[in-house]
Amino acid sequence: MKKLIESVPNFSEGRRKEVVEEIIKVSEETQNVWIFDWSMDEDHNRSVVTIVGDPQAVAEAIFKMSKKAVELIDLRHHTGEHPRMGAVDVIPFVPIKGTTMEECIDISKSVGKRIGEELNVPVYLYERSATKHSRENLADIRKGEFEGFFDKIKSPDWVPDFGPKAVHPTAGVVAVGAREYLIAFNVNLGTKDIKIAENIAKSVRNSSGGYRFIKAIGVDLKEKGVVQVSMNMTNYKKSPLYRVFETIKSEAERYGVPVVGSEIIGMMPMDVMIQTCNFYLRIDNFSGDKVIENKLLDKLSES
Amino acid sequence: MKKLIESVPNFSEGRRKEVVEEIIKVSEETQNVWIFDWSMDEDHNRSVVTIVGDPQAVAEAIFKMSKKAVELIDLRHHTGEHPRMGAVDVIPFVPIKGTTMEECIDISKSVGKRIGEELNVPVYLYERSATKHSRENLADIRKGEFEGFFDKIKSPDWVPDFGPKAVHPTAGVVAVGAREYLIAFNVNLGTKDIKIAENIAKSVRNSSGGYRFIKAIGVDLKEKGVVQVSMNMTNYKKSPLYRVFETIKSEAERYGVPVVGSEIIGMMPMDVMIQTCNFYLRIDNFSGDKVIENKLLDKLSES
Numbered sequence: 119m120k121k122l123i124e125s126v127p128n129f130s131e132g133r134r135k136e137v138v139e140e141i142i143k144v145s146e147e148t149q150n151v152w153i154f155d156w157s158m159d160e161d162h163n164r165s166v167v168t169i170v171g172d173p174q175a176v177a178e179a180i181f182k183m184s185k186k187a188v189e190l191i192d193l194r195h196h197t198g199e200h201p202r203m204g205a206v207d208v209i210p211f212v213p214i215k216g217t218t219m220e221e222c223i224d225i226s227k228s229v230g231k232r233i234g235e236e237l238n239v240p241v242y243l244y245e246r247s248a249t250k251h252s253r254e255n256l257a258d259i260r261k262g263e264f265e266g267f268f269d270k271i272k273s274p275d276w277v278p279d280f281g282p283k284a285v286h287p288t289a290g291v292v293a294v295g296a297r298e299y300l301i302a303f304n305v306n307l308g309t310k311d312i313k314i315a316e317n318i319a320k321s322v323r324n325s326s327g328g329y330r331f332i333k334a335i336g337v338d339l340k341e342k343g344v345v346q347v348s349m350n351m352t353n354y355k356k357s358p359l360y361r362v363f364e365t366i367k368s369e370a371e372r373y374g375v376p377v378v379g380s381e382i383i384g385m386m387p388m389d390v391m392i393q394t395c396n397f398y399l400r401i402d403n404f405s406g407d408k409v410i411e412n413k414l415l416d417k418l419s420e421s
Numbered sequence: 422m423k424k425l426i427e428s429v430p431n432f433s434e435g436r437r438k439e440v441v442e443e444i445i446k447v448s449e450e451t452q453n454v455w456i457f458d459w460s461m462d463e464d465h466n467r468s469v470v471t472i473v474g475d476p477q478a479v480a481e482a483i484f485k486m487s488k489k490a491v492e493l494i495d496l497r498h499h500t501g502e503h504p505r506m507g508a509v510d511v512i513p514f515v516p517i518k519g520t521t522m523e524e525c526i527d528i529s530k531s532v533g534k535r536i537g538e539e540l541n542v543p544v545y546l547y548e549r550s551a552t553k554h555s556r557e558n559l560a561d562i563r564k565g566e567f568e569g570f571f572d573k574i575k576s577p578d579w580v581p582d583f584g585p586k587a588v589h590p591t592a593g594v595v596a597v598g599a600r601e602y603l604i605a606f607n608v609n610l611g612t613k614d615i616k617i618a619e620n621i622a623k624s625v626r627n628s629s630g631g632y633r634f635i636k637a638i639g640v641d642l643k644e645k646g647v648v649q650v651s652m653n654m655t656n657y658k659k660s661p662l663y664r665v666f667e668t669i670k671s672e673a674e675r676y677g678v679p680v681v682g683s684e685i686i687g688m689m690p691m692d693v694m695i696q697t698c699n700f701y702l703r704i705d706n707f708s709g710d711k712v713i714e715n716k717l718l719d720k721l722s723e724s
Contacts, residue, residue: 122714152717215713380702380704381706388712388715391695404684410688414473
């Protein structure tokens with residue numbers, strides 16, 4: 119696999135396990151894609167699937183899964199805590215290895231076009247694929263949800279990017295787009311003073327003047343007797359993990375507080391490790407080509 | 422691939438390309454092994470092959486390649502600068518991912534047994550597989566080379582670990598063993614004073630009181646206008662790369678000299694990056710399972 123992308127489609131079904139399994143099963147018809155994870159939430163009545171593989175193969179598998187979801191999910195009878203507007207509600211494409219944001223934008227558009235034309239579901243391009251600023255934010259698109267879209271779609275502001283200009287009667291509408299990989303990264307500080315975690319969170323987060331692609335809050339981990347700077351990193355390429363970590367360490371020093379640990383929630387691309395090794399070890403000639411496991415992945419796609 | 426090992430067999434043929442290609446070709450009969458690299462040296466009259474894959478598959482491929490080498494290479498007519506004692510001269514097995522040194526020792530013994538019994542070539546277990554201290558060092562085993570072994574093998578000290586007690590008339594004898602992955606790592610210092618590189622090399626190398634598994638020398642890179650601490654790391658698990666780097670940085674500071682860069686020669690296992698990220702980012706829950714590319718390798722071996 120010289121090229122890898124990820125997609126994390128959300129489906130509006132979190133109670134009938136057999137339906138979610140049937141949707142996932144159609145991905146097996148496509149080679150060179152792998153389901154990394156999937157989960158169902160009964161209260162949200164929603165499921166989230168993580169699929170990784172060759173870019174074109176992921177695009178094909180996502181189309182097939184969407185087709186199955188449109189067949190099996192009827193939003194007229196759907197209730198749940200999570201806002202939703204479609205049977206397949208949102209489809210992000212994420213570059214992981216050997217692929218650019220531009221390639222993921224292209225893929226989101228070609229999949230969006232097929233969903234619009236072949237499944238008759240209106241498609242809104244969002245985030246990095248958005249055709250207007252007002253469509254970048256998923257929450258803005260989803261406002262009004264399935265029920266509200268029958269009116270909303272008539273507004274000139276909400277003409278779909280692909281597909282019919284009328285809501286699909288049972289499957290609603292869908293948002294398709296490209297975005298960077300999200301990393302959840304937490305740093306623990308050796309103090310019980312939550313004010314310190316809150317101040318440091320402010321120093322690194324975009325909203326308070328910190329790094330552009332960092333969201334951060336202070337959290338009190340009472341059981342552990344420490345406080346935590348808890349972060350969402352929305353673009354690790356431009357606001358790198360090691361740099362944010364170093365800033366937190368430096369700010370903590372000002373209070374005489376040590377950084378006692380950190381944790382990655384979920385997974386991350388190997389690129390994050392390459393960035394980190396490059397920075398700390400000052401390596402001149404380093405890239406994924408130097409890593410045996412990565413070269414093996416490339417070899418596997420040749421054979 | 423949940424488990425990976427590497428083997429780097431050396432064959433005593435570096436002039437007839439078709440012979441080396443024929444030896445490499447038999448590895449293709451085995452699934453789940455990949456030739457990462459191979460090179461021939463005319464002056465040494467020797468070739469080196471790097472093969473990576475599932476442990477049992479690598480063992481099988483190495484046996485087949487050895488069989489082919491015994492068929493095609495006749496040491497009675499072999500000349501070259503590099504010392505040698507067998508058609509297949511030395512076979513190291515190296516743990517890369519999800520495997521222990523003990524597993525590689527076991528593999529070296531089972532492959533050694535087959536080579537001894539099925540190919541009638543005497544086998545000496547070396548390095549971590551050695552049955553006596555006097556057989557740990559490859560150079561000690563190889564002393565006397567092919568021509569000298571017809572006498573050497575008669576000594577009670579040099580009874581082979583496997584196979585006949587007589588040298589194979591055309592294929593000689595072979596050393597088989599397990600060892601850790603070797604990393605070649607160089608650190609550049611922003612000065613032209615070679616004395617400083619030499620002093621720092623002394624501070625980190627085992628022979629002068631430094632880290633147990635580090636060999637180091639000072640090198641003058643005149644063209645670049647810097648000096649270098651050039652290292653061979655024979656066990657990155659016990660003398661980790663980041664720790665040696667930090668020591669070099671700290672020693673260089675004493676001279677007011679900056680570390681201006683570093684380089685990895687060849688490849689390295691992802692474990693080295695995991696160690697590095699763990700140390701610098703103080704990560705509590707980090708392992709290869711957190712890395713998408715690594716999880717994909719595991720998925721590929723399931724399917």
